[in-house]
Amino acid sequence: MTDSPTPAARALCDGRVVVVTGAGRGLGRAHALAFAAEGARVVVNDLGVALDGAGASLSPAEEVVAEIRAGGGEAVAHGGDIATTEGAASLVTAALDAFGRLDTLVNNAGFLRDRMLVNLDEDDWDAVMRVHLKGHFLPLRHAAAHWRAEAKAGRRPDARVVNTSSGAGLLGSVGQGNYSAAKAGILGLTLVAAAELAGYGVQVNAIAPAARTRMTEQAFATTMAAPDAPGAFDTMAPENVSPLVVWLGSAASAGVTGRVFEAEGGRITVMDGWRPGPTADLSARWTPTAAGEATRKLLAVAEPPLPAYGAR
Template identity: 65%
Template sequence: MVIVTGAGRGIGRDHALEFARQGARVVVNDLGTGPGGEGASGGPALEVVAEIEALGGQAVANCDDVSDWGGAARLVKTAVSAYGRLDVLVNNAGFVRDRMLVSMTEQEWDDVVRVHLKGHFLPLRHAAAYWRESAKAGERVTGRVINTSSGAGLLGSVGQANYSAAKAGIAALTQVAAAELGRYGVTVNAIAPAARTRMTEEVFAATMARPESGFDPMDPANIAPLVVWLGSEGAGHVTGRVFEVEGGSIALATGWRHGERAERGARWDPAAVGEAVAGLLAAAPSPEPVYGT
């Protein structure tokens, strides 16, 4: 039994459809907002439910706001009430409000961080509570969480400070949740996908041309197979990881690691710090460039 948030369109829709093709029962969550988070409609979620049913699968729609405590709680309850259990949570919902840092408003910052970062934490929080209680009751738990980070969160992206910060937070949240929830039989991983969606069409317009024939590397359906596998019992040995996925490519992203160290054995004098830092920089690999630079 699978929950997919933001499943009314784009990448989330293809997650929901692929899970259904593989025999999973799906809760299709979508608030039905516009690309910038405006408005709300139950139409997109209901349309995906209809698609799944046309495939012979089972699905229910949920239109709760995943960035609201009560909404996220109702989402998890919808899954358990409809199907008696919850096995997989795919956190995917989000939108963008892009602007250069010096022009970004407080509201644009708050809205994007709320929907992406808080909108990941709250469903995860309520799903984790459900799995913990199940484990304490002696049930065998094989919970799976797949979060959605971004290359912007791993490397940064010019004009997307709010989105990049939220997606970086999701990567860190994934690591913490994996460390905390493993004792209950739950794995937590994240993906950093690249595909043609409403959020990326303007940012990557130059590279989003649809091929006339053959394999389309920007098709959002390319992301779903990795997510479905991470949601399977066979992925139980993989947790706390972030995977970049695009077209036919899957890569394991490696984040911050302890690097070279300069040791003085006493408190540093400011005059000596510059030389020490120069040595550290010389020994370290060059950082990956920020997207857009």
């Protein structure tokens, strides 16, 4: 009598179809490759723009698709502008046409146009808001519509959304008023989506990653630099963030929704968000002077805020 062979361990995302936006480089590329390594079929979206959002090319997305296929995985490229209704809708269609389903959406696309507030042009504000905040909303809106239709048809999904915020959205970042505001908006969008979509079988979370990408390696060159010592742990490698994203995008994360996580190197932190602190209640209308006196007393016992990145 011979022993039966031990079945191969099932990969975390076997059978799942995952869309990753901004997946041609940096964090998005790392996420796409990590999902594929765990058995997911991946739609690799990237507009192929420069760091400031100029230009367009499908090459970055196609290169990631080729890398996934070379490793035995399945992937397709999508070069649509996900900050447009047409582009976001076609992103969902691409997943359905190629693989027949959609299970996970990772919103990651973005670029920078950094300026101090007194030098920040309206166009630079609008452009960053468009790609980060609108570029999260539209794919989420179209994916959610698909999942709602599935749920109403009796095919309740086990769907996941992972949004990408930033420490700049949590604390602010000097010289990045547009980026910080957009990333803070993504946190609010995440909380609303988690509440609204729970009934359709959709979980929505956000990450605030710290990693070396085109957007950070120049602005924070010293912090983001790779280690010089051979074999040393590269704390800022974008691949360090992807394991959490893959888990959040998998069925294994059941019950986790409406949460924000910082991810950096080997560290994962659950962010608590805004919670009530010290309070004074007069049970009547304050005068300005009395309100000020009460507020001073409350601030004296409150936890001080963490400083914005780059603050002196």
